[in-house]
Amino acid sequence: MVDPKEYLERGLFFHGHRCPAMPMGLRLGAALMNALGVSRAKDGQLVALVELGDDHCATCFADGVQMITGCTFGKGNIKKLHYGKWGVTLIDKASKRAVRGVPKAEAMLANKQTPFFKDYREKGIPASEVPPEVVDPLVEKVMNAPEEMLFTVGEVxxxxxxxxxxxxRSFVCDLCGEMVVEEYGRVRDEKRICIPCQEKVVKGAF
Incomplete structure (x- = not known):
């Protein structure tokens, strides 16, 4: 069984500040891994499909998912679906099985009524500047609450x-001299160029 508490301190270091959302990602990631009976991905054994969007609250959640599952941006085995939701589908490629889980609305709404959100985050105060006496109880609550109070985990x-x-495959851009993956290259006036240089050419910047 994967124990999310073993990953908490490393998750906080990776994430950069204390908040309830990153630990929520740890907990849900662990629940999905345990449902599938899998261990942390060293390579691309697992794929995580996260339903988050951009520029909304609690996207910190994804760092917890990355930390515990080993599905990371660098390995390319975490994909953002841009639904503006917090659901996660974890796929085990070897067994061709998957499971989806999502934080319960009640748990998330309860977090949003706390001073952490009302008195600090909603007023634009960075999470790293929230006093420990405000945020630490939230982190402890997320890490210790029964799983059934926090999540709905579906069937495999x-x-x-x-x-x-x-x-x-890659090449050197004829305009900026930087390396470019071949599939992302463009051809302009018989030159092989990158996307940013293509945009500059169109705007007349070159």
């Missing part, structure tokens, strides 16, 4: 994930 289902081809 079949999911045959297919990895896109991994490209090793």
């Amino acid at each position: 289902f079949n999911y045959d994930w297919e990895d896109p081809p991994h490209s090793f």
Whole structure:
């Protein structure tokens, strides 16, 4: 069984500040891993589909998911679906199985009524500047609450994930001199260029 408490301090270090959302990601990630009977991904064994969007509250949640599952931006095995929700589907590629979980609305609404949100975050105060006496009880509550109070975890289902081809091809942009993955290149006036240089050419900046 994966124990999220073993990852808390490393998760906080990786994330950069204390808040309830990152630990919530740890807890949900652990619940999904335990449902599938899998361990942390060292390579691309697992894929996490997170339903977060951009520029909204509690996206810190994704750092907890990354820390505990080993599904990371760098390995390319975490994908953001841009639904503006907090659901996560974890896929085990070897067994072709997956499971989806989501924080309960009641748990998230309760967090939003606390001083951490009302007196600090909603007023634009960074989470790193919230006093420990305000945020620490929230972190403890998330880490120690019964799983059934925090999440809904669905049934395991079949999911045959297919990895896109991994490209090793690249070239040097003829305008800026930087390396570019071949599939992202553009051709302009018989020059091979990158996307930012293409945009500059269109705007007349070159």
